[in-house]
Amino acid sequence: MxxxxxxxxxxxxxxxxxxxxxALRDSHEISAETKARVMEMAxxxxxxxxxxxxxxxxxxxxxxxxxxxxxxNNFFSLAIKAIEEVARAKDYHVLIYQTHESxxxxxxxxxxxxxxRVDGVLISPASHVANKEYFQKVSEKMPMVFFDRDxxxxxxxxxxxxxxxxxxxxxxxxxxAGCKTIGYLAxxxxxxxGKKRLQGYQDALKNxxxxxxxxxxxxxxxxxxxxxxxxxxxxxxxxxxGIISSIEELAIPCYYACKELHLNIPKDLKLITFSNLSHAxxxxxxxxxxxxPAFEIGNEAATILFKMFSKRWYDPNITISLKSNIIxxxxxxx
Amino acid sequence: MxxxxxxxxxxxxxxxxxxxxxALRDSHEISAETKARVMEMAxxxxxxxxxxxxxxxxxxxxxxxxxxxxxxNNFFSLAIKAIEEVARAKDYHVLIYQTHESxxxxxxxxxxxxxxRVDGVLISPASHVANKEYFQKVSEKMPMVFFDRDxxxxxxxxxxxxxxxxxxxxxxxxxxAGCKTIGYLAxxxxxxxGKKRLQGYQDALKNxxxxxxxxxxxxxxxxxxxxxxxxxxxxxxxxxxGIISSIEELAIPCYYACKELHLNIPKDLKLITFSNLSHAxxxxxxxxxxxxPAFEIGNEAATILFKMFSKRWYDPNITISLKSNIIxxxxxxx
Numbered sequence: 001m002x003x004x005x006x007x008x009x010x011x012x013x014x015x016x017x018x019x020x021x022x023a024l025r026d027s028h029e030i031s032a033e034t035k036a037r038v039m040e041m042a043x044x045x046x047x048x049x050x051x052x053x054x055x056x057x058x059x060x061x062x063x064x065x066x067x068x069x070x071x072x073n074n075f076f077s078l079a080i081k082a083i084e085e086v087a088r089a090k091d092y093h094v095l096i097y098q099t100h101e102s103x104x105x106x107x108x109x110x111x112x113x114x115x116x117r118v119d120g121v122l123i124s125p126a127s128h129v130a131n132k133e134y135f136q137k138v139s140e141k142m143p144m145v146f147f148d149r150d151x152x153x154x155x156x157x158x159x160x161x162x163x164x165x166x167x168x169x170x171x172x173x174x175x176x177a178g179c180k181t182i183g184y185l186a187x188x189x190x191x192x193x194g195k196k197r198l199q200g201y202q203d204a205l206k207n208x209x210x211x212x213x214x215x216x217x218x219x220x221x222x223x224x225x226x227x228x229x230x231x232x233x234x235x236x237x238x239x240x241x242g243i244i245s246s247i248e249e250l251a252i253p254c255y256y257a258c259k260e261l262h263l264n265i266p267k268d269l270k271l272i273t274f275s276n277l278s279h280a281x282x283x284x285x286x287x288x289x290x291x292x293p294a295f296e297i298g299n300e301a302a303t304i305l306f307k308m309f310s311k312r313w314y315d316p317n318i319t320i321s322l323k324s325n326i327i328x329x330x331x332x333x334x
Numbered sequence: 335m336x337x338x339x340x341x342x343x344x345x346x347x348x349x350x351x352x353x354x355x356x357a358l359r360d361s362h363e364i365s366a367e368t369k370a371r372v373m374e375m376a377x378x379x380x381x382x383x384x385x386x387x388x389x390x391x392x393x394x395x396x397x398x399x400x401x402x403x404x405x406x407n408n409f410f411s412l413a414i415k416a417i418e419e420v421a422r423a424k425d426y427h428v429l430i431y432q433t434h435e436s437x438x439x440x441x442x443x444x445x446x447x448x449x450x451r452v453d454g455v456l457i458s459p460a461s462h463v464a465n466k467e468y469f470q471k472v473s474e475k476m477p478m479v480f481f482d483r484d485x486x487x488x489x490x491x492x493x494x495x496x497x498x499x500x501x502x503x504x505x506x507x508x509x510x511a512g513c514k515t516i517g518y519l520a521x522x523x524x525x526x527x528g529k530k531r532l533q534g535y536q537d538a539l540k541n542x543x544x545x546x547x548x549x550x551x552x553x554x555x556x557x558x559x560x561x562x563x564x565x566x567x568x569x570x571x572x573x574x575x576g577i578i579s580s581i582e583e584l585a586i587p588c589y590y591a592c593k594e595l596h597l598n599i600p601k602d603l604k605l606i607t608f609s610n611l612s613h614a615x616x617x618x619x620x621x622x623x624x625x626x627p628a629f630e631i632g633n634e635a636a637t638i639l640f641k642m643f644s645k646r647w648y649d650p651n652i653t654i655s656l657k658s659n660i661i662x663x664x665x666x667x668x
Contacts, residue, residue: 063446072415080405095430096432117395278586282586283617
């Protein structure tokens with residue numbers, strides 16, 4: 001049995017596809033009798049309307065939403081820039097919404113999108129999540145693409161980076177630079193993104209015959225204020241000679257902590273971080289980074305979203321992974 | 335003659351205010367005859383509907399728009415954070431829109447707001463402007479507040495900082511540190527903001543009996559790419575011993591230019607910039623900044639916007655100026 005689409009319905013009913021389509025959307029151009037016939041056949045054949053059809057028909061807002069945890073972040077601002085370029089070429093506006101890592105705020109805004117204020121969504125989900133139903137609801141209503149971050153248990157189109165490999169390679173870089181006690185500043189722990197980064201770190205330690213002590217992993221430190229003292233305590237108590245920061249926001253507190261503890265980077269402690277900080281090179285000392293292809297991720301995600309709009313995208317459940325690269329600077333010099 | 339409002343119309347017509355209000359918005363609950371009577375009287379008395387009334391009546395989007403040139407900027411991301419806090423307490427969503435300094439993009443988005451997708455607007459206008467009609471149109475339709483940046487020839491509620499004083503004091507600081515040839519990296523030249531900053535610099539030079547040579551002012555360098563070489567050429571040709579950067583984005587290229595020209599900051603060249611860069615202290619050398627009260631500006635602007643929503647704000651044309659402060663660091667040490 002083939003796919004039940006409007007064409008199939010039309011052929012069964014001996015009507016044109018245009019007539020069936022109009023009947024399904026209750027157009028005044030179609031008689032009540034024809035509508036009834038179409039509805040009956042649709043029910044009989046278990047016709048599932050294309051979930052994007054209603055927004056495709058509208059497509060009047062000419063607006064897409066980009067939902068991110070934070071705009072004050074070089075990765076996201078670059079990704080958004082790329083998204084805007086793609087959207088502008090299609091004459092679309094891009095609205096940006098910040099969740100500040102709150103699942104509640106994310107849920108509330110995404111639910112508000114169901115009223116149809118935008119035609120599609122690009123989302124990098126918050127790390128704190130309550131329930132995830134709204135992802136499903138929104139994706140049934142309009143095209144949606146995950147970028148950078150995702151949840152393993154939610155299906156969808158996902159543009160990510162090689163989180164596992166990046167963390168593995170960064171750890172290996174620290175080992176090669178002579179580090180024996182490598183700390184890990186964890187973040188995004190509820191997300192696939194964070195889990196893969198942690199796994200890469202752990203596997204690299206094991207493969208280098210270094211113990212992977214739980215004490216060396218600092219969890220839950222992405223909330224602004226307490227994170228500075230948490231990191232400072234960690235450094236002074238565990239005395240790591242290397243640190244991998246799994247997000248940009250945790251690397252800067254390391255600089256301050258080392259200053260206060262009179263530790264020299266890289267002599268006493270080597271530091272590398274996931275980051276697209278534009279002036280990492282100007283810091284004292286210049287900061288080694290795992291550079292994600294932020295612009296490319298934004299570009300790819302937006303391009304696919306517009307293909308969904310024009311029905312030129314057929315894979316509702318695919319993960320595309322782009323490569324990051326490590327930029328070695330003074331902060332990890334051996 | 336008193337103000338012509340709905341109450342006055344109601345009393346003239348011997349109707350209740352509610353009936354007049356419903357008639358004016360063409361409610362189906364009111365008879366055609368009554369509507370005609372109300373319209374006639376409204377015309378006769380030159381009744382001007384409250385420009386915010388229609389959005390106040392709706393107020394269903396529960397959303398405000400924040401229009402900024404760029405989110406990848408510490409000033410704007412802080413201001414937005416404050417706006418979001420105020421909005422969240424009122425159960426409103428905040429949509430962010432970037433103009434990238436283009437008046438055309440700004441006009442296109444603001445015009446799209448006329449369809450009523452948001453209840454109010456906070457805007458820091460783009461530096462490039464074609465015509466400014468849309469400001470007027472939007473402000474007739476819904477509450478609008480300018481923050482940080484504004485145009486002198488557009489009326490409205492404006493929350494700014496002491497741009498003149500800040501630039502004057504920064505220049506004085508460089509003079510006090512021993513600078514004789516002080517360059518100025520201009521930006522926002524079409525905006526009151528940029529004009530006041532430039533004036534503060536020029537007046538401080540004059541009052542210190544330093545010549546204010548046009549060669550020392552670098553104009554039009556806010557567009558990303560060419561700005562680096564423009565600044566490098568300026569430094570190598572004019573040999574300034576001090577530079578004031580009128581926006582954050584122009585300070586970073588100075589660091590790179592000095593590196594390439596083998597100039598030492600602050601020995602060969604002292605540098606101070608308008609900036610809310612959170613890790614100015616971590617740069618090599620730590621960067622002196624004119625710190626605008628970004629959070630306070632956002633907070634004040636949003637608070638006034640919500641007062642406008644609830645009709646508790648009565649001054650449609652006021653400028654509130656908050657104070658910036660200079661943070662002296664290594665980059666201007668004498």
